[in-house]
Amino acid sequence: MRTAQIVICKSAILEYSKIQVGVKNGVADSSTVKGLTGFGSTQRRDAWWLENLPFAIVMGIFVVYTTWRAFEGKFYECYHLGLPYLSPFYSPLIDPDHHWWRFSPALLILAGPLGFRTTCYYYRKAYYRAFLLDPPGCAVGEGSGSKYKGETKFPFILQNLHRYFFYVAVIFVIFLWYDAILAFIFPQGFGIGVGTLVMLANIILLTVYTFSCHSFRHLIGGKLDCFSCVNFGKPRHSAWKGVSFLNEHHMFWAWVSMIAVGLTDLYIRLVSSGLIRDIRLL
Numbered sequence: 134m135r136t137a138q139i140v141i142c143k144s145a146i147l148e149y150s151k152i153q154v155g156v157k158n159g160v161a162d163s164s165t166v167k168g169l170t171g172f173g174s175t176q177r178r179d180a181w182w183l184e185n186l187p188f189a190i191v192m193g194i195f196v197v198y199t200t201w202r203a204f205e206g207k208f209y210e211c212y213h214l215g216l217p218y219l220s221p222f223y224s225p226l227i228d229p230d231h232h233w234w235r236f237s238p239a240l241l242i243l244a245g246p247l248g249f250r251t252t253c254y255y256y257r258k259a260y261y262r263a264f265l266l267d268p269p270g271c272a273v274g275e276g277s278g279s280k281y282k283g284e285t286k287f288p289f290i291l292q293n294l295h296r297y298f299f300y301v302a303v304i305f306v307i308f309l310w311y312d313a314i315l316a317f318i319f320p321q322g323f324g325i326g327v328g329t330l331v332m333l334a335n336i337i338l339l340t341v342y343t344f345s346c347h348s349f350r351h352l353i354g355g356k357l358d359c360f361s362c363v364n365f366g367k368p369r370h371s372a373w374k375g376v377s378f379l380n381e382h383h384m385f386w387a388w389v390s391m392i393a394v395g396l397t398d399l400y401i402r403l404v405s406s407g408l409i410r411d412i413r414l415l
């Protein structure tokens with residue numbers, strides 16, 4: 134009995150030390166965990182793959198739609214109809230008359246919002262699982278045979294740019310707030326149409342998504358060990374608490390803001406192309 138206990142202890146220590154080696158090398162080494170070596174192999178009994186399905190479908194549709202719209206280069210504003218609406222995919226609008234840029238104006242600004250979303254911590258987790266299957270789920274074998282290297286090598290090391298994309302995203306948020314305010318100013322004066330409310334809802338959701346960002350939470354106070362030891366500690370602590378509250382639901386804000394921006398563009402496209410008419414409420 135005592136011998137059996139010693140053998141079990143030895144193998145547990147061996148397993149533990151293997152994991153420690155993986156951690157010491159900078160990243161956790163999932164291949165040392167038993168039962169996770171083959172693709173899809175897991176000890177989980179729930180339908181873990183179900184989590185990936187909605188993301189794969191909605192994100193797939195969003196990527197196809199935004200790519201098509203970015204290259205389309207028309208029906209992105211309603212000024213010709215006397216309506217002050219501009220698609221968020223084309224804001225800020227640069228060289229719409231093609232003086233020096235022959236292609237769609239959206240292509241000039243796409244890298245900002247795209248870079249911010251692509252490097253977002255939530256989206257990274259979601260697309261690594263749903264599209265790269267690397268791994269397909271938490272505690273599910275990826276079966277690639279290669280050791281997990283984290284985001285320490287090209288191209289994934291570029292994900293570290295997220296904190297800088299945050300600043301870029303804030304600039305876009307300012308532009309979109311400007312567009313939303315302009316959406317209240319019709320040629321005849323102040324007014325509200327369905328498009329005004331659509332643009333307003335869109336920028337509110339985008340603002341919440343942007344400021345629920347993990348990088349922003351870190352910036353505003355997450356990096357501090359002691360709020361009372363720094364200048365403006367009290368307001369920073371209050372702001373950090375508010376951002377932390379939003380940050381807890383970051384995945385939710387990522388989803389609704391993504392759907393909102395897609396639907397806002399779709400609405401403006403339908404109105405701009407004459408397929409539907411905007412309803413004036415005020």
Ligand code: FES
Pocket residue numbers: 249252253254255256295342343345346347348349383
């Ligand atoms: S972590 Fe998602 S936007 Fe920064």
